Amino acid sequence: MKVLHTSDWHVGKVLKGQSRYDEHKRVLAQLVEIARDEQPDLVLVAGDLYDTAAPTPDATRLVTRALTALRRTGAQVVAIGGNHDNGPALDALRPWAEAAGITLRGSVRDTAADHVVDGSTAAGERWRVAALPFLSQRYAVRAVEMYELTAAEATQTYADHMGRLLARLTEGFDEPDRVHLVTAHLTVVGASTGGGEREAHTVLGYAVPATVFPTSAHYVALGHLHRAQQVLGPCPVRYSGSPLAVDFGEEENTPSVTVVEVTAGTAAKVREVPITAATPLRTVRGTLAELAELTDQDAWLRVYVREAPRAGLREEVQELLPRALEVRIDPDLVPTVSGTRTAQRAGRSPMELFGEYLDSRGQGDDGVRDLFNELYEEVAK
Structure with missing residues (x-):
């Protein structure tokens, strides 16, 4: 079977006052086009569909249309909530999602079976997905435990709880004739952050070892970290990364989606498909004269000015570079x-x-x- 793995759309993102809505519209259109070309059997969206827990109507419309368009390519679609999403609000959309043939899991439920999704491809290959939305430490570790434990103990307790939760969700992963998949929104120890994630939810208190995933999983599709990367683990563990750079800390990332080909009896083959529809982010430095010579006017810019600070300097830079979203004095001059x-x-x-x-x-x-x-x-x- 073929799986398309994507995550961290962050629809509704505003960068230094600049809306990214039109970029997100182009990015998701390109993602749907890739799905049409690749014809995956399953699309996994591993959380952070939105950038905020209170998305605008336009953002909600864009996400629901993108999920619907992905489903209309013929693929099954499984999407989970991330730390930026409002899990209960996503769960409230489940009747719509089910009517559209989309599996949506916004928050962790009491019943483990609610997070286990079974299906089969048109060719008859059976698959199972353990779908785990983002789970905050304050919910995973009870308040009484948090008060009694040291920070290190609370971190270990969170990792232990996540390990037991995933073990429960993957109990049926011993069937030899089925492709076993996990999708989750979390931080794995040893992975590299992309540069624009919300720090509070990527610190070690939320990090788990890759050993929480079973050796019987054919592929683990993760969201949360914005850099596409493979993580060393007992099975193939991968972050797809964000399909666009959401902040200047991510300007060196290569936005992409991940395509996985796997069968019950063969190892996963993974490849990245670039996403090029978003406006790139660039950091530039120089005096006003040097900045005036820049030809890269097709990117959103963070500008470090090599000039003495003075009133009106920002306006002068933005007159030269209309796409400058952030203007600072070069730290070397401070x-x-x-x-x-x-x-x-x-x-x-x-x-x-x-x-x-x-x-x-x-x-x-x-x-x-x-x-x-x-x-x-x-x-x-």
């Missing part, structure tokens, strides 16, 4: 402040204190001082 005496506040005005701060940072521009004074006088009225 003096390191160490061991400086805390400014004496008594008897000094806010304007004086702010001026001293600017001087300490090498940013003593009169225009910036004037803007601060004007703002302070406005709010102090």
